[in-house]
Amino acid sequence: MPAQQNSVSELVNPDLQKERDGASFRVDEFARWWHGGAEKLRLKRELEQELFNDMTEHNTLLHYKSHEEIFELGLKQSFEVAKKLRAMQQRINPGGNDIWPKLYSSTWIWGAIPAGNPFGVQFAMMVDAIKMQGTDEQWERFGKRVENFEITGTYAQTELGHGTFLRGLETRADYDRTTQEFVLNTPSLSAYKWWPGGLGHSCNYCLLVAQLYIDNEPMGVQMFFVQLRDEETHMPLPGIDIGEIGHKMGFYGTNNGFLGFKNVRIPRTNMMMRNAKVQSDGTFVKSPASVLTYFTMVMMRCMIAADNALLLASAATIATRYSAVRRQSPINPNEPEPQIIDHVTQQMKLFPEIATAVAHQLATNSLWSMYYETYGDIERGSYTRLPELHNLACSLKALCTADANAGAERLRLACGGHGYLTSSNLHIIVASAAAACTYEGENTVLLLQVGRFLMKSWRAASEGKPLTPTARYLAAPAQGKGFGKWTGDLANIVSAIQYAAANKVRLAFESMAQRLKQGQTQEEAANNTGLELTQAAELHGRSFIAATFLAHVTGPAAAERSAAFNRVLQNLLELYLVHTAQRHLSAILQCINLSDSDLRTLQTRIETALRKLRPDAVSIVDGFDFHDRTLSSTLGSYAGNVYESLFALAKQSPLNQQPVPKSFQTILKPFLKSNL
Amino acid sequence: MPAQQNSVSELVNPDLQKERDGASFRVDEFARWWHGGAEKLRLKRELEQELFNDMTEHNTLLHYKSHEEIFELGLKQSFEVAKKLRAMQQRINPGGNDIWPKLYSSTWIWGAIPAGNPFGVQFAMMVDAIKMQGTDEQWERFGKRVENFEITGTYAQTELGHGTFLRGLETRADYDRTTQEFVLNTPSLSAYKWWPGGLGHSCNYCLLVAQLYIDNEPMGVQMFFVQLRDEETHMPLPGIDIGEIGHKMGFYGTNNGFLGFKNVRIPRTNMMMRNAKVQSDGTFVKSPASVLTYFTMVMMRCMIAADNALLLASAATIATRYSAVRRQSPINPNEPEPQIIDHVTQQMKLFPEIATAVAHQLATNSLWSMYYETYGDIERGSYTRLPELHNLACSLKALCTADANAGAERLRLACGGHGYLTSSNLHIIVASAAAACTYEGENTVLLLQVGRFLMKSWRAASEGKPLTPTARYLAAPAQGKGFGKWTGDLANIVSAIQYAAANKVRLAFESMAQRLKQGQTQEEAANNTGLELTQAAELHGRSFIAATFLAHVTGPAAAERSAAFNRVLQNLLELYLVHTAQRHLSAILQCINLSDSDLRTLQTRIETALRKLRPDAVSIVDGFDFHDRTLSSTLGSYAGNVYESLFALAKQSPLNQQPVPKSFQTILKPFLKSNL
Numbered sequence A, B: 001m002p003a004q005q006n007s008v009s010e011l012v013n014p015d016l017q018k019e020r021d022g023a024s025f026r027v028d029e030f031a032r033w034w035h036g037g038a039e040k041l042r043l044k045r046e047l048e049q050e051l052f053n054d055m056t057e058h059n060t061l062l063h064y065k066s067h068e069e070i071f072e073l074g075l076k077q078s079f080e081v082a083k084k085l086r087a088m089q090q091r092i093n094p095g096g097n098d099i100w101p102k103l104y105s106s107t108w109i110w111g112a113i114p115a116g117n118p119f120g121v122q123f124a125m126m127v128d129a130i131k132m133q134g135t136d137e138q139w140e141r142f143g144k145r146v147e148n149f150e151i152t153g154t155y156a157q158t159e160l161g162h163g164t165f166l167r168g169l170e171t172r173a174d175y176d177r178t179t180q181e182f183v184l185n186t187p188s189l190s191a192y193k194w195w196p197g198g199l200g201h202s203c204n205y206c207l208l209v210a211q212l213y214i215d216n217e218p219m220g221v222q223m224f225f226v227q228l229r230d231e232e233t234h235m236p237l238p239g240i241d242i243g244e245i246g247h248k249m250g251f252y253g254t255n256n257g258f259l260g261f262k263n264v265r266i267p268r269t270n271m272m273m274r275n276a277k278v279q280s281d282g283t284f285v286k287s288p289a290s291v292l293t294y295f296t297m298v299m300m301r302c303m304i305a306a307d308n309a310l311l312l313a314s315a316a317t318i319a320t321r322y323s324a325v326r327r328q329s330p331i332n333p334n335e336p337e338p339q340i341i342d343h344v345t346q347q348m349k350l351f352p353e354i355a356t357a358v359a360h361q362l363a364t365n366s367l368w369s370m371y372y373e374t375y376g377d378i379e380r381g382s383y384t385r386l387p388e389l390h391n392l393a394c395s396l397k398a399l400c401t402a403d404a405n406a407g408a409e410r411l412r413l414a415c416g417g418h419g420y421l422t423s424s425n426l427h428i429i430v431a432s433a434a435a436a437c438t439y440e441g442e443n444t445v446l447l448l449q450v451g452r453f454l455m456k457s458w459r460a461a462s463e464g465k466p467l468t469p470t471a472r473y474l475a476a477p478a479q480g481k482g483f484g485k486w487t488g489d490l491a492n493i494v495s496a497i498q499y500a501a502a503n504k505v506r507l508a509f510e511s512m513a514q515r516l517k518q519g520q521t522q523e524e525a526a527n528n529t530g531l532e533l534t535q536a537a538e539l540h541g542r543s544f545i546a547a548t549f550l551a552h553v554t555g556p557a558a559a560e561r562s563a564a565f566n567r568v569l570q571n572l573l574e575l576y577l578v579h580t581a582q583r584h585l586s587a588i589l590q591c592i593n594l595s596d597s598d599l600r601t602l603q604t605r606i607e608t609a610l611r612k613l614r615p616d617a618v619s620i621v622d623g624f625d626f627h628d629r630t631l632s633s634t635l636g637s638y639a640g641n642v643y644e645s646l647f648a649l650a651k652q653s654p655l656n657q658q659p660v661p662k663s664f665q666t667i668l669k670p671f672l673k674s675n676l
């Protein structure tokens, strides 16, 4: 038995070193580009250094702790990170918010809170919501305490019975004119709040979303600032039934909770009253259609889309490095076993995911730009671009999360047996992406919304009316223009994807029209056309991603990049576009003619693109510049000493701390003896 | 707050009852058919009754236990089940093996060992391997003890460095002529055994797969019976380094282990010598090509394929029942919220998975028949059908596991937020299917094997030579016959899928030929054609599944079924075939002409098939007849009281046992106070 079994060498694995030496471009250029400039990259590294420097235990050892220990670790680490981020904000950019609280809900800190942050919702949603929905006085009274982390809170919206359909929420806030209070009640089991992050045992306050009733008349959903637990003792206040909703497939330490009320009274002035109001005599003043509420939601979706591009990139980093270290199955018998990254099917598992992560990052960058522009417009009183932003955020949230979920699972599978070990950290990445498919707008529901937007756009296009920029590709097809000729060059592929998207939009529109003619309501027709609407929405999103990627690689910014780096981006673009065309080939073939030889060429181009990316693959994922602690993977660390890491971590399993488990005497031996 | 929150009603949820009342067919007819007859169904229910009757705790509470507790539970429950199965075998069919040990490695008992069975490998592989590879004397000496559970063991094959490529195994067994012993050694870290189920702390013996060396000359991989731990004390024997490989994403209690040797000596007579032999003077007698070793592997793959059809069916049961209970999002505004199963996009998430589970069950039934026939042939000395059986088992293992993994995840997502809770049990089903994609032949590696078989078949077909039955559809296309006309009837769709498969085989064959002409070796060419080979193999497998489903529904057996039940099967077949055609539409369109209206018709047919299946969906999954304990799901029990179950289970989380966690005083409060 080899002696080194318990220590992990810091030396870089020679196979990885060889890959790095052989790259055709400079990794640091990639890393600067990926992070938006040298300064941002430097800052990120500084931050990581500070966040991670005192962490010693491997993150995946978490899985040996008890549920309660994990909860405690989540609290402790969340507070540690908050302190560090505040200190860094103070030091680097005092008065700003780019580090604290902004990064507190970003993926970059996950490596420092592997259990998940029970206060993520407090800082990603609750603080903003009080700012936007509360009066200035309410901000002073509650908001600042929340922002200052003097109290803990969450945004309590989803109920056992209602997530997607918010108007269906059942929790009641009845106004009692005599005492000028709201009386909070949970009228049924399904009305229990269920899911809010941190609600279980971590928070003493919440921003409650409930149905306002005045004289038993429903006035719609409003927000209320509610104390849940005593600040000194943490005991739930009278009438409050609170706890956590139990074990989940991921986010083990986020302490998502349930909450029921029985005649809990709060002062009238605890309703958020910047927009809607309840006056002391019970007069209800409606809110002017609040664009800003809606805007927080859009912002969250932008963030999720961007985070999921990174999740996919992190899984791709792990699987790619592992594939360069792992050797298996000689290609020619009697030759040595190759790195598995040399099996062409393996390349097809890795490289399209790398290309997709890059495509999604560029698309979400572009989404963020649109977000800030629209924000500026709104501050100038113009709302015209909001629907487009909203729909783009829905599309990209749905596609980036779905692709990260499925892609990370493909990457996990690409690591063979060892990808099944928790110490690979891959299934945790999969589980994070999986959650994002559901929260902040379930993906199908989002795609259906986009589908309805596309129906309006198609109608406008057919009538020759102006279209928003992201839907402009519908104009020509709606006016009956054909695709023209398939040439297969990159711009032509992007056009083909757009044309196929337009064709799906047309088909859905015609089906809708048919159903409306049969007397179905708009909503029934939309439900019955749901399959075609979601297909159209998906292709619409892919069109945007493809067009953005093309523009980025071939646009003016190329001049700022080295030729070597541009070649890498071109290879990634080529793979992404040809692969996307193949993935949606049936939609393309439905409206564009490709000859037998065109189709063969596509297949060959994929193979060629894989071959071209092969020597650069490891360096590309190095360029994502994930910290080892962020990856937390025995298979994917920078040094790549995979077998040593696997072994060292296995040795730390609690069961391996003694040669004979105590159950031998109590369970195993008696059973075996009974069979003698 | 409602009073009933802690108890779960046994009354059937009214929405589910309504579904059951409205079914167009008799569930019991379905259940009998699904289980292969009334007697088998009765037996299964009897078995379940006995296995589950004394279990009280919800299986998903497992996730609150410590790693060591889960390990103990795995041991205890595995022994309980073994005792019960042996007693039932004894009572129901003494001397047989249809209950014990056969069912010990089946999915049906998973509900009784939710942690996973550390002795699964002992009874699924080790016993058989000793029987087939050991001499009669060895069987008497070792085998019987293993079979009788006097000792515990596993089949130790995979190493840290080698899973797929068996010839690469590094563990050494050097023959020492002087003492007539083998000396076992682990020459490097990567040579450590790694993965065998139960190896960690559960077994005292193993069947070791190692490289035999005689006078330092390698003689290939052989099997050795090796004692690992003392029977009385369970201490590892001298020179043995053993433990478990650590936490995994599933199978928490199966105690997969590692194993290293340092000069461990075993007698010569511990090598399995039915076929290969080492004589006392060190003469090596080669094994006659052992078909039987190979046959165990084929059998395992048949089993895995069949199990995964059931896994998918179980996930479909949970998600379908939940979708009938869950109400969300009014279709027409101001109308009540529908059961989510009435959203067409939701139907598309559920029903194709149900149809796929049925298709896979029928295909694996057919695979089993072929298995038994081939077994019979072999006993009569005829080996001709073995390659076909082998390849069909590879195809179906790969497709049934991949579809179960992805399908169960789609079904999990279809349950929205609650599908993310461990108490839904859905992610455990996903994780089980995920493992099956990797073990017993990694899926890509299997598809590549099938691809190579198809290359040979295509050559034979082109030369007009006879083809094995499952490849016979290649004959006409290889002879240049065109497809004929797309009519879209069911038989025509099956032919189209076969024709598209043949076309992919042709394309791969041509690419191979091209590469061979360029001077690549057969193996290099196969690697470079990997993408096309796996595409061809996938379609080949789907062709078989589609053809089998069609034959079953339209064949003579239909006469034995009621008209009402036949209609249900026809609806499932229709959905399966049209959906499969859509899924592989680009492959079909590459070689078959479909008009615009043909394509529209396909879309409409999907929608129609969903509508037809809608009223029967709940009863169909009822017909799978999963015991509530097998499903172990708060979302999917027969009675369907989903919210009550979710709530009752959440209340059992350890954190919910006291109102204030102890960490409040130690962690939370100090932090909050520090911010005042």
Ligand SMILES: Cc1cc2nc3c(=O)[nH]c(=O)nc-3n(C[C@H](O)[C@H](O)[C@H](O)COP(=O)(O)OP(=O)(O)OC[C@H]3O[C@@H](n4cnc5c(N)ncnc54)[C@H](O)[C@@H]3O)c2cc1C
Pocket (backbone or CB within 6 Å): A121, A155, A156, A157, A158, A161, A162, A163, A164, A165, A194, A195, A196, A197, A251, A256, A435, A438, A439, A440, A441, A442, A444, A445, A448, B326, B328, B329, B340, B343, B344, B345, B346, B349, B413, B414, B415, B416, B417, B418, B420
């Ligand atoms: C990890 C995690 C963390 C969360 N954190 C929070 C939190 O901090 N605070 C909070 O308030 N909530 C939280 N949630 C809850 C989350 O917001 C909801 O789960 C989400 O909004 C989805 O809603 P749902 O669960 O009601 O799904 P459902 O709407 O019940 O979805 C179930 C199925 O019905 C389908 N469906 C529903 N409506 C339609 C429709 N109109 N048309 C077609 N199909 C439809 C869906 O597509 C899906 O397939 C969290 C959830 C998760 C998983």
Ligand SMILES: Cc1cc2nc3c(=O)[nH]c(=O)nc-3n(C[C@H](O)[C@H](O)[C@H](O)COP(=O)(O)OP(=O)(O)OC[C@H]3O[C@@H](n4cnc5c(N)ncnc54)[C@H](O)[C@@H]3O)c2cc1C
Pocket (backbone or CB within 6 Å): A326, A328, A329, A340, A343, A344, A345, A346, A349, A413, A414, A415, A416, A417, A418, A420, B121, B155, B156, B157, B158, B161, B162, B163, B164, B165, B194, B195, B196, B197, B251, B256, B435, B438, B439, B440, B441, B442, B444, B445, B448
């Ligand atoms: C839950 C679980 C239980 C297990 N139980 C046991 C057990 O009881 N006993 C035991 O001995 N083992 C067990 N195993 C190990 C299992 O048998 C191996 O993991 C499996 O054989 C896959 O091999 P690998 O891990 O070496 O994957 P690898 O071969 O390393 O696969 C990694 C990647 O390389 C690719 N690749 C490899 N070879 C080729 C090729 N020739 N061409 C193209 N691509 C290739 C694969 O497609 C995959 O994408 C278990 C594994 C799991 C996950």
